[in-house]
Amino acid sequence: MNCDWVKQNITLYIYDELADDARHEMEQHAERCGDCAAEMESARGFRVQMSAALPAAEPTPNLLAASRMRLSEALESAEPVHRWRWALDIAGWLQQVRFAPALAAVLLMVGFAGGVMASYKLLNKPAEVAQVSKSAPAPTQASIAGITSIIPDPGSRKVEIQYDTVQPEKVEGTIDDPRVQQLLLFAARSNYNAGVRMDSVDLLAQRPEDRQVRDALIFALRYDNNPGVRLKALDGLGPYVDNDTSVRNAVLEALLNDSNPGVRSEAIVLLKSVKADAAVRQALQQLSRQDRSKFIRSESQRVLNTLPEID
Amino acid sequence: MVSQTLRRVDDTTLIREAQRGNRVAFEELVRQYDRAVLRLALHLTGSEQDAQDIYQEAFLKAYRNVGNFRFECSFYTWIYRIVTNLCLDHLRKRNVRKEDAGVATDAEGNEYSVIEQTADARPGADPERDLMRRELGNRIGRALERLTPRERMVFELKHYHGLKLRTIGEVLSTTEETAKNTLFRATQKLRGSLADMR
Numbered sequence: 001m002n003c004d005w006v007k008q009n010i011t012l013y014i015y016d017e018l019a020d021d022a023r024h025e026m027e028q029h030a031e032r033c034g035d036c037a038a039e040m041e042s043a044r045g046f047r048v049q050m051s052a053a054l055p056a057a058e059p060t061p062n063l064l065a066a067s068r069m070r071l072s073e074a075l076e077s078a079e080p081v082h083r084w085r086w087a088l089d090i091a092g093w094l095q096q097v098r099f100a101p102a103l104a105a106v107l108l109m110v111g112f113a114g115g116v117m118a119s120y121k122l123l124n125k126p127a128e129v130a131q132v133s134k135s136a137p138a139p140t141q142a143s144i145a146g147i148t149s150i151i152p153d154p155g156s157r158k159v160e161i162q163y164d165t166v167q168p169e170k171v172e173g174t175i176d177d178p179r180v181q182q183l184l185l186f187a188a189r190s191n192y193n194a195g196v197r198m199d200s201v202d203l204l205a206q207r208p209e210d211r212q213v214r215d216a217l218i219f220a221l222r223y224d225n226n227p228g229v230r231l232k233a234l235d236g237l238g239p240y241v242d243n244d245t246s247v248r249n250a251v252l253e254a255l256l257n258d259s260n261p262g263v264r265s266e267a268i269v270l271l272k273s274v275k276a277d278a279a280v281r282q283a284l285q286q287l288s289r290q291d292r293s294k295f296i297r298s299e300s301q302r303v304l305n306t307l308p309e310i311d
Numbered sequence: 312m313v314s315q316t317l318r319r320v321d322d323t324t325l326i327r328e329a330q331r332g333n334r335v336a337f338e339e340l341v342r343q344y345d346r347a348v349l350r351l352a353l354h355l356t357g358s359e360q361d362a363q364d365i366y367q368e369a370f371l372k373a374y375r376n377v378g379n380f381r382f383e384c385s386f387y388t389w390i391y392r393i394v395t396n397l398c399l400d401h402l403r404k405r406n407v408r409k410e411d412a413g414v415a416t417d418a419e420g421n422e423y424s425v426i427e428q429t430a431d432a433r434p435g436a437d438p439e440r441d442l443m444r445r446e447l448g449n450r451i452g453r454a455l456e457r458l459t460p461r462e463r464m465v466f467e468l469k470h471y472h473g474l475k476l477r478t479i480g481e482v483l484s485t486t487e488e489t490a491k492n493t494l495f496r497a498t499q500k501l502r503g504s505l506a507d508m509r
Contacts, residue, residue: 011498012491015469017476046502047470053447054455056471059349063359067349067366071341074371075334189331215324223335246324 001025006036010043175203181213188216194226201229205236214240218250227260234263238270248274252283261293268299275303322386329377337377341370344390347472354471355398355463357452365401369394384481391474391482395464402460454504462497469494 006026012018013026030037059067149162173180187200201220204213220233234254240247248271255267264287271280281304288300322343328336348369352362372393380389455463461483468474468482476494480487 008495011495015476015494017491043502046498046505049447049505050451050470050501053444053451054354056350056354059346059353059362063353063363064346064349067363068341068345070363071367071370072338074367075338075374078371078374189333215327218324219328219333219336223333250324 001029003029003033003036006030006033007039010039013040014043014047175207181207181210185212185216188220194229197224197226198229198232201232201236205232208236208240214244214247218246221250221254227258227263230254230258230260230263231266234266234270241270242273248277248280252279255287256283261296264291264293264296265299268296268303272303275307281307323382326377326380326382326386329374330380337374340386341373344387345370348390348394351394351467351472352398355467356401361401365394365397369397372397388478388481391468391478392484395468395482398467399460399464402463406460450505451501454501457504458497458500462493462500465490465493466497466501 006029009018009022009026013023018026026036026040030040148164151160151162153159171179171183175181175184181204184200184204187196188204197220201217201224204216208214208217214237217233217236221230221237224230224233234251237247237251241251242248251267251270255264255271258264258267268284268287271284274280275284284300284304288297288304291297291300322340325336325340329340345366349362349366352365352369353359356362356365369390373390380386455466458466464483465479468479469476474482476490477487480490483490
């Protein structure tokens with residue numbers, strides 16, 4: 001370690017970018033070398049000066065709120081371009097239309113007569129669709145009610161097409177059937193009718209080992225506005241609280257933030273098996289003091305009391 | 312707070328949801344990054360209006376392109392990349408506009424453009440110290456103006472926002488080594504400028 005090296009790397013030192021051993025050596029060197037010590041002081045002083053005179057202030061709450069509102073308004077009218085994006089080129093498009101039963105089937109579930117957009121990404125390759133035909137209806141051309149827009153992607157051969165089909169369809173199969181599963185996932189997220197959402201979540205909860213299903217259940221638990229649907233999602237996720245952190249966190253969140261006391265108390269029950277977890281314990285402590293519902297307060301306290309004291 | 316930690320861990324779920332067109336999920340993601348984004352834009356531009364514009368543009372761009380996010384880097388890096396590119400554009404435009412903007416000359420005859428300061432303008436208990444601090448703030452502002460947009464950006468991210476050089480490299484789509492050398496040049500220039508101005 002010589003003075004040249006120190007001078008070259010002093011910047012890294014003041015910004016904590018040196019490896020631990022290099023940092024140590026530099027400090028040791030500075031103890032023996034007056035010039036380098038002075039250089040170090042000067043560099044430190046520079047850093048302090050830059051921060052003090054032109055501090056990186058936190059944006060005011062007003063500015064943040066105003067920015068958020070403005071963004072929200074803009075998002076409302078922004079097109080979520082990738083919502084039904086199929087990366088199509090012309091030949092591929094023809095392939096897709098040939099396997100339209102998948103598209104037609106997406107409209108399923110009773111009562112979709114209103115012209116619903118195919119808001120669903122095709123996951124299976126055409127070959128897989130053909131194999132499922134034992135339970136799906138024989139392939140037919142979906143009746144396309146109308147093409148509402150065609151948007152070419154500038155600079156590439158891709159195009160995005162939005163179309164409506166008005167054809168009530170039916171699919172029968174077990175929940176292991178990937179077709180059925182895709183539709184259940186769709187319904188759990190997007191259906192207007194809470195009853196249909198609840199049914200689909202109920203069915204999906206029978207297969208939470210699938211990552212996509214689990215994500216859909218977590219989403220329903222977090223964002224569905226119907227407490228019945230949220231409860232069903234919670235039921236499905238229950239067995240995974242132990243070994244899946246994302247499930248545990250979602251349940252913990254529900255415990256702290258869900259507006260419905262029934263959901264919150266069910267969450268307590270599910271978290272009992274992991275009550276030793278620090279985050280869970282903290283949450284329970286918070287609830288035992290602050291929850292609006294007396295039942296929740298006492299329940300949380302009761303569970304906490306069964307924990308051994310750990311410091 | 313417990314629930315804030317929980318939210319951070321579940322980025323992946325939120326991102327996947329946002330990619331499926333879920334606006335609520337996207338807005339939740341925005342909440343996690345928007346304060347940092349606004350702080351960056353505000354400090355760099357020195358203007359609340361400009362900061363808001365950059366904020367708006369960055370998140371709209373993110374919304375339109377979230378479908379292209381392939382989890383190859385972290386979402387944090389991805390968002391910072393979008394904002395940084397917008398900030399670089401802003402800096403380049405400002406350099407070009409120097410001729411139009413109010414240009415003043417300092418004691419050595421060097422030109423500099425008048426920039427808005429976000430330095431604390433509240434009257435303090437010690438007016439002389441306030442004046443000195445404002446003076447220093449102006450000098451530093453001028454020194455920063457002398458950096459190239461990239462040098463300014465690297466310095467900004469490192470010094471004022473604490474990003475690691477490795478992250479800065481990723482954000483600027485370059486190597487950590489390049490980011491390091493850019494930082495060296497930036498600090499050398501700044502220390503030189505400040506020494507001259509004393």
